[in-house]
Amino acid sequence: MCGRFALAYPRANLIKWYHALTMPEIEPRYNIAPSTDIVVIRDSVTGREGLMMHWGLIPPWSKDTKKLPLLLNARAESLATKPTFKHAFRRQRCLIPASGFYEWKQSSDSKSKKPFYISSKDGPLSFAGLWETATVDKVIINSCTIITTNSNELMRTIHDRMPVILPPQAWDTWLTPSQLPDDILMSILMKPLAPEHMQLWAVSPAVGRISNQGEQLIQPVNE
Template sequence: MCGRYASTLPPEMMVELFKLLKSIDIVPRYNIAPTQPVAAIWEAQGRREGHFARWGLVPGWVKDPREFPLLINARAETMAEKPAFRDTLKHGRCIIPASGYYEWHTNPDKSKQPYYITMSDDRPMALAGLYATWMGPNGEEIDSVATITVPANPQLSEIHDRMPVILEGAAVDDWLNVRDVRAAEAGQLALPLADGVLKFHPVSTRVNSARDDDPGLIERAEIAKPQPRVKKVAGGGGQLDLF
């Protein structure tokens, strides 16, 4: 799954890269977590605009968002059938700009090592997403999003078995074009990137805490090597024996 990411794109770069009509007021973020507001892009009446939305999809038919489970990811294999995602795949496709994302590898001792994953040439990512607008009984509105995941390619499977859908080139335009590109066609765009398009490195476990949000989180960290266990040999005068 994709549960944390960074977005450090300047507003003017977002306008140019993603063909926005106007910029949105964003600041660099290095540890964006579920339930937080995120910048997302979608089209309405043929106009492409940036919006802020809650990360954690709330379909429009939900009665009380507080009692609905947190949906931060949608599996590409099942999103066309799941009630929570079926309509948004038809009418609510979006992209979520990112500089990179984090994934946690489970070590043999069950500890988890975070990695920061970026494009191999450091260009920005366009994460495929779905959005919905929930309207409450008193007129309140909540825009919300979920990212889409697929099975990891062989390179990324070293870290985790899933990865986000990252769109490139014309696929971005087709994904956002809900007027002319049907859900079935859009679903075919949800594919893992080829090996070699991404790169990754280990980072500090400080990223585990959503309270930490600074440039140091994306810097390479050294992974501590496990130390061999030792025991004293009986009657050995304090000698240590490796085993």
């Protein structure tokens, strides 16, 4: 799964990286938590755009967000059939940029968990995501979710799931607003990023507290 991540790249770098026509003003964030607004890249009639969306998908039929499960992740295997996700899967796909993400490994005594920071060796991570628009209490809310798949060999030492991370050559296909055959989309989603492109290290338990921020959260600590 993916429940916490960081985005510390400058706005200008994101514009260049994603060839985006627009991008919100952002500050480095090292402890991004669910139910906050995050940067999303999607396609539009004029080209790619970056905008802020609520992290935690809100289906368009939802009338009470307080009773809604926290849909921060969506399993790739069930996107084409699960009613909550299948419309967005076919027509409202997006990318969610990240500098890296956190995952917690269960200790051998099962009494504690140790946080790790996972990043790319080659630049930003681009999570595959879905977005929706809902009107709740007369307020229009754009929201999103991060898609997960089975872990690669590196991540498997920590957790059995990981975000779907798309390479640049898959972006055009994934971001097109046209409906594509499910098998084409699934062929993109079911391939975890090759482990040789990733790196990870243990970090301070301080990341577990949402109020903690700052670059020190991603610094390696001795295991």
